[in-house]
Amino acid sequence: MSRPEGTVAQAFRAVGEPTAPGTAAGFAVSMPRAGALEAARLALLRDLQLAFRKRGQLVQPLAFFAMVTLLFPLAISPELARLRELAPGVLWVGALLGSLLALEFLFRDDAHDGTLEQYALSGQSLTALMFAKTFAHWLLTGLPLALMAPIAALSLGVATAALPGILLSVAVGTVALSLIGSIGAALTLGIKRSGALLSLLTLPLSLPVLIFGARATQLAIHGESLLAPLELLAALAVLGITLAPLASAAAVRISLE
Amino acid sequence: MNWSWFHRLASPPHVYALAARLTPWFAWPAAVAIIAGLWGGLVLAPPDYQQGDGFRIIYVHAPSAWMSLMVYVTMAVSAAVGLVWRIKVAHAVAASCAPIGASFTFAALVTGALWGQPMWGTYWQWDPRLTSELVLLFLYLGYMGLRAGIEDPQRADRASAVLAVVGVVNVPIIHYSVTWWNSLHQAPSVMRLAKPAMPLAMLLPLLLMLLGFTLFFVALLLVRLRGEVLARERAASWIREVVSA
Numbered sequence: 001m002s003r004p005e006g007t008v009a010q011a012f013r014a015v016g017e018p019t020a021p022g023t024a025a026g027f028a029v030s031m032p033r034a035g036a037l038e039a040a041r042l043a044l045l046r047d048l049q050l051a052f053r054k055r056g057q058l059v060q061p062l063a064f065f066a067m068v069t070l071l072f073p074l075a076i077s078p079e080l081a082r083l084r085e086l087a088p089g090v091l092w093v094g095a096l097l098g099s100l101l102a103l104e105f106l107f108r109d110d111a112h113d114g115t116l117e118q119y120a121l122s123g124q125s126l127t128a129l130m131f132a133k134t135f136a137h138w139l140l141t142g143l144p145l146a147l148m149a150p151i152a153a154l155s156l157g158v159a160t161a162a163l164p165g166i167l168l169s170v171a172v173g174t175v176a177l178s179l180i181g182s183i184g185a186a187l188t189l190g191i192k193r194s195g196a197l198l199s200l201l202t203l204p205l206s207l208p209v210l211i212f213g214a215r216a217t218q219l220a221i222h223g224e225s226l227l228a229p230l231e232l233l234a235a236l237a238v239l240g241i242t243l244a245p246l247a248s249a250a251a252v253r254i255s256l257e
Numbered sequence: 258m259n260w261s262w263f264h265r266l267a268s269p270p271h272v273y274a275l276a277a278r279l280t281p282w283f284a285w286p287a288a289v290a291i292i293a294g295l296w297g298g299l300v301l302a303p304p305d306y307q308q309g310d311g312f313r314i315i316y317v318h319a320p321s322a323w324m325s326l327m328v329y330v331t332m333a334v335s336a337a338v339g340l341v342w343r344i345k346v347a348h349a350v351a352a353s354c355a356p357i358g359a360s361f362t363f364a365a366l367v368t369g370a371l372w373g374q375p376m377w378g379t380y381w382q383w384d385p386r387l388t389s390e391l392v393l394l395f396l397y398l399g400y401m402g403l404r405a406g407i408e409d410p411q412r413a414d415r416a417s418a419v420l421a422v423v424g425v426v427n428v429p430i431i432h433y434s435v436t437w438w439n440s441l442h443q444a445p446s447v448m449r450l451a452k453p454a455m456p457l458a459m460l461l462p463l464l465l466m467l468l469g470f471t472l473f474f475v476a477l478l479l480v481r482l483r484g485e486v487l488a489r490e491r492a493a494s495w496i497r498e499v500v501s502a
Contacts, residue, residue, distance in 0.1 A: 208434035
């Protein structure tokens with residue numbers, strides 16, 4: 001399978017190649033080097049392109065989420081009135097597990113074929129690249145889960161007026177989940193059969209997202225203002241955006257040592 | 258000022274010998290404080306006017322809960338020191354902290370549940386403090402699991418150090434979100450630990466127990482640290498001298 005290495009390689013070329021005769025092995029910056037933002041943009045595009053070549057994998061978290069939603073009516077009761085009360089919990093546990101399931105793929109293939117190593121050696125900010133990868137992961141799992149959540153909510157008897165709030169809260173919450181998960185995925189990179197460990201590392205740190213997300217969904221279902229929990233979710237997402245890429249870049253470097 | 262005593266703390270043979278010398282200085286005061294605290298708490302302190310003798314489990318529960326947090330912070334600080342300055346002994350301290358902290362957390366959970374039975378009529382209540390304590394136990398288990406999962410010891414040190422630092426940032430967030438969650442779902446809990454007017458006869462043994470548990474932790478940490486240093490330096494020549502001596 002060919003991988004769209006070309007675009008990323010262009011961004012990194014200036015560092016790796018001898019540029020002018022007489023300068024020390026390639027580290028002279030006579031050729032303008034692509035900025036961190038440009039490198040991040042290319043890494044993001046590359047991840048999206050790769051993901052769309054394996055569409056089957058993209059559907060997996062969504063199918064899993066739908067499956068979890070189906071389990072609850074079967075296990076508890078088909079009464080919509082009862083399901084409506086449980087809907088926030090069902091939706092958020094489903095979203096949390098769905099995004100957790102997809103985490104294993106976040107860095108695995110790139111660690112296997114040496115892409116991560118190239119990223120680390122490229123001289124580009126690994127933090128920015130990690131942020132790009134995590135953002136791609138959110139676009140590929142978090143956003144589809146958020147788009148799917150209103151449909152799942154409808155099947156649980158939630159009124160249509162609540163759907164925009166649910167979509168918004170799941171979209172914001174999964175940003176934080178992807179970022180927290182990227183730390184766990186980076187830490188467990190070299191470990192075989194790391195699935196259980198990954199969930200043990202990630203789930204306790206995700207509890208605040210679950211609490212605020214479920215509360216926002218509950219308020220949306222009851223037709224009240226969900227601003228307070230939504231703002232807290234957004235605060236968690238912002239905190240994750242500032243700190244999580246730093247931690248996962250450090251963790252990736254450690255796993256490459 | 259001469260800082261050589263400080264720099265020598267990074268040397269494994271020095272720390273090994275120092276830990277051996279310091280252990281009794283913490284172990285004996287710990288034993289004295291715990292025995293005195295237990296005597297004061299279980300015998301001398303008057304029964305609580307509401308909870309009767311049931312409240313006395315506080316003398317084990319509160320110090321355990323306190324230690325569970327303090328050990329986590331100690332672990333994270335030494336892990337960060339190891340991560341930033343690449344000091345092996347600091348990583349050994351963090352590694353020694355984890356099982357002790359997990360045990361204290363487990364003790365706090367068990368004593369909390371046993372206290373809950375007479376007070377709430379049920380062993381488990383989704384009380385914010387107990388819930389945070391349970392999450393803390395999972396944080397410890399994750400830390401130990403990550404450390405056990407990575408074969409290369411240096412990588413295990415550094416990866417688990419990142420996790421400890423991430424965890425310590427998250428502990429307050431988890432605590433406050435759980436408190437917020439709980440205040441929505443149930444009326445304020447029956448149990449209010451922070452009574453301002455705790456009589457001195459009850460408070461003094463509690464403070465003694467806190468002191469005793471802290472000293473006990475340091476003594477345990479020193480013993481575990483020696484084992485950890487021995488295991489890590491097993492290829493070094495100074496170990497042979499120590500063992501044969």
